[in-house]
Amino acid sequence: NAGVTQTPKFQVLKTGQSMTLQCAQDMNHEYMSWYRQDPGMGLRLIHYSVGAGITDQGEVPNGYNVSRSTTEDFPLRLLSAAPSQTSVYFCASSSTGGSGYTFGSGTRLTVV
């Protein structure tokens, strides 16, 4: 049982480039979300989804897009990378029964 799989683990982008961070879960969880973690700021919610075809914005959505075409996958797209998007990105999933999150191993993104 793989849990939540994120790729890539590391990425360096130039300002203005776009890319997609991949997230897949094999636990049949309805809820998925993306967080970014910055020193001193904790985890901040970017976007979330409560099921296939349903997405919504979190606390810091600007500069990011998401889609949820299947229950398993929840990719995060950076439209035009900026240095302020340098961070560690975590994907998380949970069942709708109120259980805690399972996190992916994270993507360390540096924008230069």
Added chain:
Amino acid sequence: RKEVEQDPGPFNVPEGATVAFNCTYSNSASQSFFWYRQDCRKEPKLLMSVYSSGNEDGRFTAQLNRASQYISLLIRDSKLSDSATYLCAGRDNYGQNFVFGPGTRLSVLP
């Protein structure tokens, strides 16, 4: 006021000590709380749920105080391997997602 707040620490304690962390929350309607452990450069991992009646798992005890709107985590007989950052989480003010505290860093010293 932030939705979930924690003392960032660091807490430096000797091996074998008992240490407690508190976490305050603003959403009085929140029914679900959790403690996570995060090792350096790793993802957060669920440590334990926090129930109204309290929750104990070995050396770890979690408590919820609704009147004062805080949750606590008590670690007894600290081990070197307990060194990590501990994050608390509660429902956001819309009840949809979880909001995390910034984490409390614990260092258990030999």
